[in-house]
Amino acid sequence: PPFLLSAGARGRRLVEGLPHPPSAILHWGATAVPKGAPYALVTDGPYDPDDPTYPEEWRPRRWSRFYLGLQRRAFRGAVRVFTLSEWARRKVLAVHGLAPERVVRIGWGPLGEPAPPIDAARRPLFAAVGSDWRRKGMDRVAEAARLLSERLPGAQVVGVGVPGDLDVPDGPGFRGVRSGLPPGEVQALIRDAAALLLPARFDASPHVIYEALRVGTPVVATPVCGVPEAVCAPEGGRIVPPDPEAIAQACLELWREGEHARRRALAVYERSGGWRRCAEIVRDSLEGALAVPAVP
Incomplete structure (x- = not known):
């Protein structure tokens, strides 16, 4: 496949089992560096040690400088960093100093299936x-x-x-x-x-x-x-x-x-545009970054 979605160890095993390496690996994460092909990251925001509004689960309990270093290595090695929001994009630029053209906002969408519509009187x-x-x-x-x-x-x-x-x-x-x-x-x-x-x-x-x-x-x-x-x-x-x-x-x-x-x-x-629009932005951006044939 031109682009392969990677998720942790399962994604790595999938890459290793392919007969031919993919053109790129699309990875959700902040510290891991996928191997086997150029990679892009998807993130909803980086660790920012200077932002006091971050909740505890976004803050490493120990080794915060080490964690920040891992994240910086991962972000700077990516051909593209895709953020769900412009807020996250600005965070990546400020914390890790990437070139603006390498960090792309894609948006996000809903999870699950919507409930079927109803035709009934509304209540408060x-x-x-x-x-x-x-x-x-x-x-x-x-x-x-x-x-x-x-x-x-x-x-x-x-x-x-x-x-x-x-x-x-x-x-x-x-x-x-x-x-x-x-x-x-x-x-x-x-x-x-x-x-x-x-x-x-x-x-x-x-x-x-x-x-x-x-x-x-x-x-x-x-x-x-x-x-x-x-x-x-x-x-x-x-x-x-x-x-x-x-x-x-x-x-x-x-x-x-x-x-x-x-x-x-x-x-x-x-x-x-929902998730379809997100996928189109990712596809177009990676095609431009890697100069691979267009995906129909």
């Missing part, structure tokens, strides 16, 4: 989906839900995911599903919601944004990492400060806009 239901509730800002969601329930009769926010080190008790307007739900039920919740709430403290490139937009559910989110690029406010929803009052007000506005807000959100998703 809002959703917040994701584990690690501290990072996802579920405490902000719960307080915004309380404010929203005072202004919109019957309003309820359902938070789904494994809480991690921050549990948020149920309260006025907020109900938590702490064990998670089957994927199909999560997608149905996103489809039925008047808006998806994502007031995160840090979230590099959350797939759930596109899972909402593809079914016409607008998004209320905070301006962290690559999130604003995906939401495309005000078309795809609202970007608000990390304040429950602002979150509640945005939810109320989107509820009142009704189907107009949903049509705009769907248009944002259609314009993004």
